[in-house]
Amino acid sequence: NAGVMQNPRHLVRRRGQEARLRCSPMKGHSHVYWYRQLPEEGLKFMVYLQKENIIDESGMPKERFSAEFPKEGPSILRIQQVVRGDSAAYFCASSPGGGGQGAYEQYFGPGTRLTVT
């Protein structure tokens, strides 16, 4: 059973461009979380999605950032008109859901490191 997959692992964008980060959850997992890690800091929650629904986006910046988790395919974190302050590592985690012990235990992907030049 493959773990959480994220691609690309490294992404370089110029200021003003768009960044699209992809996350494929573990097989059988229907819940996805996105976190951002700025240099020398811990991870900060951004958004929690279930298939086709955004459940909690309290950590998402109000502008330029959006996330989706379609019925088919990976979850996408999209950053429009990137600025230098968006440079960070973006981690995705997935959990199985469905109730019971372990339903919300999160398994992390390797992250996407975004550099804005």
Place this chain on the structure above:
Amino acid sequence: KQEVTQIPAALSVPEGENLVLNCSFTDSAIYNLQWFRQDPGKGLTSLLLIQSSQREQTSGRLNASLDKSSGRSTLYIAASQPGDSATYLCAAKPLMDSSYKLIFGSGTRLLVRP
């Protein structure tokens, strides 16, 4: 609002020492507390997860304790090795939070000198 703090921010010890990493959280209403390891430029590896009803968990040379009443958790590493050098993150999962998101501390960067 839950806040998680880790002290010290960085730690350097000689090989073989036993050491303790500290994690504190402001709200004792947690679902669980989890310790992770992060190597430079890498993802997170889960080390130990302590449910709110538990007091400690052990895995090999690692032991994590949880004291909800004082809002503290410690990660004890016995007989440290250079391969233990990494950043250690603790994360609390708030109890009254329907999204079950994790609240992370800023981490302790550990260097074990040969």
